[in-house]
Amino acid sequence: MKKVVVIGAGAAGMIAAATAADRGLDVVLLEKQHRVGRKLLITGKGRCNITNACDIEELIENVPTNGKFLYSAFYTFTNDDVIDMFNNLGVSTRVERGKRVFPESDKARDVVDALERHIKNKKVKLELNAEVNKIVATNDKVEKVILKNRKEIKCDSVIIATGGVSYPLTGSTGDGYKFAKSLGHTIIDTKPSLIGIEVQEGFVKDLEKLALRNVSITVLNSKNKKVYDDFGEMEFTKYGLDGPIIKSASCRMKDTTKENYKIVVDLKPALDEEKLDKRVQKDFQKYTNKRFENALNDLLPKKLIPIIIELSSIPKDTVVHQISREQRRSLVSLLKNFTFTVKRYRPIEEAIVTSGGIKVNEINASTMESKLVQGLFFAGEVIDVDAYTGGFNLQIAFSTGYLAGINC
Structure with missing residues (x-):
């Protein structure tokens, strides 16, 4: 009987192992952690x-x-x-905003438990606390896997599904890159993707934990050219910006040491400047005898008001009816162009996914098999593919895992 070793019991590895075992193959799933699906447990x-x-x-x-x-x-x-598949495994699902699909229970644990049942039902041999040292290939063909404890497993195929280098506590420590490189594969430099962004503006620490909904962002490069835009939710942290639209923006930004990016936040995207100016005029009429610092409560979150006042250059104690048309128009422009200067990404250990990895030109896209070593397959984040937030990265894991499983 053909023997397959799958390295890594995450989303891609468990699907790959179950799929291969369903074909009647002898499948061993190796996981260096003490339980399966650790990264899955923290997703979403x-x-x-x-x-x-x-x-x-x-x-x-x-x-x-x-x-x-x-x-x-x-x-x-x-x-x-x-x-x-998940419905058949007893996990009911529902579709939310942006066509995101979640378990009805809202519990990642139910997803992990279902996948664990799946591999057990398919008679996959799961070995926990089993760390791989290297993969041995002879004459460009997979021969065996050697574990750190010196145990050797002879096999016909190996599927590397070890993840990237984000969230290393879950077991994603770049092992797959090391194995692939030792067998002749090219590794595209890794960088964080779907990650928070540090900015130069020191006032963000005063906005920490403030979440904004229904705002839009535009990312500009050093030539002031738009590289990305998005609409949705974001939040401030003590170091800068985070949240769904910021994480997705990080996918489109390259090396922050070589490119000077700016992120422009439109706090009122539903209104163009003219309509927003009329809205501000209406508020100013309502609070005509109040101080400027007390006239923005209907327009902005309380935490944001002192920052906007400072950036507007309008003294906070100015009586509203004394604010000039030019000052008001300048305020409107600020609300539509609340700009941040990108310093760098947060550390890759905090990234949801890793960008970079095994070069796709060296992998057969129809089978996920290496073009360099017979019987060597790849699945999931270890490959140089990454996506925006919204369930796309897990779909990559499931689809590539399945493809490797039916071809190994």
């Missing part, structure tokens, strides 16, 4: 956004790094297949 803030219910072409559009490489994977094991 513990709710686990398992996929996105958009069409396949839209899935691909939401993968800015090498999205076209995933055509075969996405069409072979679709987002509908993922939803059906």
Whole structure:
């Protein structure tokens, strides 16, 4: 019987192992942690956004790094297949804003438990606390896997599903890159993706934990050219900006040491400058005899008011009816162009996913098999593909895991 070793019991590894075992293969799933799916448990803030219910072409559009490489994977094991699989495993799902798909229970634990049941039902041999030292290939063909405890497992195929280097406490410590490199593969430099951003403006620490809904952002490069825009939720941290639209923006930004980015926040995207000016005039009429610092409560969150006042250069004790038209128009422009200067990404250890990894040109997109070593397959985040927030990265894991599992 053909023997397959899968390294890494995360989303991609468990799907790969169950799929291979379903074909009647002898499958061993190795996990260096003491339990499976540790990173899955923290995805979606513990709710686990398992996929996105958009069409396949839209899935691909939401993968800015090498999205076209995933055509075969996405069409072979679709987002509908993922939803059906979890429903059949006893996990009911629901679709939320942005077509995000979550378990009805809102518990990532239910997703992990379902996948663990799945591999057990398919008779996968799971070995925990089993850290791999290296993969041995002879004449460009996989021969065996050697563990850190010197145990050797002879096999016909190996699927590397070890994740990237984000959230290392969950076991993602870049092992897969080391294995692939030792077998001749090229590793594209890794960087954080879906990550918070540090900014130069010191006042952000005064806005810590303030969340803004229904705002829009535009990311500009050093040539003032737009590289990304988005609408939705963001939040301030003591170091800068975070939240869904900021994390997605980080996917489109390159090396922050070589490019000077600015993030322009439109606090009132539903109103153009003219309509917003009329709205401000209406508020100013309402508070005409109040001080400026007491005239913005209907317009802005309380925490944000002192910052906007300072940036507007209008003295806070100015009586509202004394504010000039030019000052008012300048305030309106500030509300539409609340600008931040990017300093750097937060550390890669905090990133939701890793950008970079095993070069896709060296992988057969139809099978996930290495073009360099027979019997060597890859699945999930270890490959140089990454997507925006919204369930797309887990769909990558499930689809590539399945494709590797049916071809190994």
